[in-house]
Amino acid sequence: MALIGRALLILALMTAVYGVGASIYGARTRDEDWVASGRRAMYAIFGLALIGFVLMEVAFQRNEFSWVVVAGHSSTTTPTFYKLAAPWSSQQGLTAAVGLPAVDVVQHRAVRHPQADPGDRRVREPPCCSASPGSSRC
Secondary structure, three states: OHHHHHHHHHHHHHHHHHHHHHHHHHHHHOOHHHHHHHHHHHHHHHHHHHHHHHHHHHHHHOOOOOOHHHHHHOOOOOOHHHHHHHHHHOHHHHHHHHHHHHHHHHHHHHHHOOOOOOOOOOOOOOHHHHHOOOOOOO
C-alpha cells in the first residue's frame, strides 16, 4: 500500500507540472482549451490527493508500520479515535489535509468565476452603462 501512496504522489506531481505548463501555454496563446486542460489537471490533483489521504488513514487503522509516518505517529495500543486523528498530527498528514481544502477553494473560484482574471487590469464599465448608455447612473 505504501507503493500505491508513493505512486499517487508522483502522479500528482506530474499532473501539477502538466497543469502549470498547460495553463501558462494557454494564457500566452489565449487558447481556452489549454487553460481548461490546466483547470482539469487541478481537479485530477484533488482526486489523487484525496485518495492518498484516505490510504494514509487506512494505513493508520491497519497499523502498517512500513509507512514512516505511521511508524512515527502511532502504535498498536493507540485507540481508534486517536488513530483517525493521527494523520493530522504529523507534518505530512497535515500538509495533505490542509492542501485538499485549498485546492477545493481554487476549484470553486475557477468554476464560479471563470471570467475573473487577476492579471487583467482593464477598466470595465458597470453593467448598467452597456444596458442604458444615456443613463445618469453610469
